[in-house]
Amino acid sequence: MSGPAITPIDSARFEALVRARRDIRHFLADPIHETDVEWLLSMAHRAPSVGLSQPWRFVRIDTPALRERLAVHVDAQVGEAGKEYEGDQDRLYRSLKLHGLREAPVLFAVYCDDGTETGHHLGAVTMPEARRYSCVMAVHTLWLAARTRGIGMGWVSILQSAGVDAMLDIPSGWECLGLLCLGKPMSEEDMPELERRGWEQRTDWHSVVVRR
Numbered sequence: 001m002s003g004p005a006i007t008p009i010d011s012a013r014f015e016a017l018v019r020a021r022r023d024i025r026h027f028l029a030d031p032i033h034e035t036d037v038e039w040l041l042s043m044a045h046r047a048p049s050v051g052l053s054q055p056w057r058f059v060r061i062d063t064p065a066l067r068e069r070l071a072v073h074v075d076a077q078v079g080e081a082g083k084e085y086e087g088d089q090d091r092l093y094r095s096l097k098l099h100g101l102r103e104a105p106v107l108f109a110v111y112c113d114d115g116t117e118t119g120h121h122l123g124a125v126t127m128p129e130a131r132r133y134s135c136v137m138a139v140h141t142l143w144l145a146a147r148t149r150g151i152g153m154g155w156v157s158i159l160q161s162a163g164v165d166a167m168l169d170i171p172s173g174w175e176c177l178g179l180l181c182l183g184k185p186m187s188e189e190d191m192p193e194l195e196r197r198g199w200e201q202r203t204d205w206h207s208v209v210v211r212r
Contacts, residue, residue, distance in 0.1 A: 021143055022192060024152030027103040027183035036149055037106055040182070044142035049134035051122030056138040057111040058180075059168055069167055070179065071101040077158045092199060099156045104181035109164060110139055115173035135177055142180070152185035 041058060049055060061067050078098050085093045101107060112135040114128065124130050139155065146153050161176035170176070194200055 017144055017147055021147050022152060022185070022189060023194075024154045024181070024183070024185050025097045025100045025193065026186035027100045027105070027152065027181065028186055029103070029105070030184045031105050032151060032183060036151065037182075039149075040142050040145050040151070043145035044138040047134070047138035047141040049119070049137070050124050050127075050130035051119030053116055053119030053122075053124065053131055053134065055113045055116045055118070055131040056135040057113050057174060059109040059111065059170070061107040061109065061168075066167060067101060067107055070107075070164065071099070073163055073167070074099050074101060074156060074159050074179070077160060081158050092197065096194075096197065096199070098158060099179070100154050100181040100183070101156065101179065104154070104183040106182040108180040108182070109168055109170075110135065110177045110180055111170065111174040112177060113171075113174050132175065132177065139177070139180065146182060150184060151182055154181040155179075156181065 044056065044058070045054065047056075061070065082090065082093050112132045114131055116131070143153050143155075156179040157177075159176070159179065164170075164176050164179070165174075189196065192202070195202060
């Protein structure tokens with residue numbers, strides 16, 4: 001039995017969506033409607049996962065004091081991580097805004113449940129890290145979905161997972177993949193901030209393809 005016909009999606013519109021995705025650090029204070037938050041999570045939950053294990057776990061941070069503790073923690077880690085830079089690169093690094101934990105209306109910690117029994121370990125026996133790859137797919141799906149509703153997202157990875165786990169009372173076996181800040185962007189930009197600021201340039205896709 002054949003399923004329903006799938007209408008092709010306009011590739012130009014999809015390309016525009018991918019090109020418009022940004023790692024947002026500057027947010028407006030405007031709240032996000034709860035129906036939008038729920039829709040974004042439902043889209044993330046449609047992401048592919050190894051063995052249909054669906055190992056992603058989204059921990060929503062609603063408590064202001066907890067949010068501030070996370071922000072203080074990340075600020076400290078930003079300072080530590082910056083010790084490897086010197087000279088002009090150090091000055092540029094310290095001028096960058098690397099998270100929006102205090103401003104973003106919605107904040108999640110995203111985790112991978114490595115101990116999940118959903119999917120019965122299919123595809124993860126020889127490559128257990130595939131569960132984490134699946135979680136990354138969920139985050140990217142959420143990221144693109146957010147862009148379709150004018151919502152920006154920033155993925156914060158400058159943190160010590162053990163400290164974040166303790167703050168959030170996370171079950172053992174869950175692995176922290178980062179903090180996700182969501183909200184309306186303060187401005188719309190044609191170019192990623194790190195590229196605009198001269199931190200790095202996007203390479204040509206040909207440079208990352210290897211033939212054997």
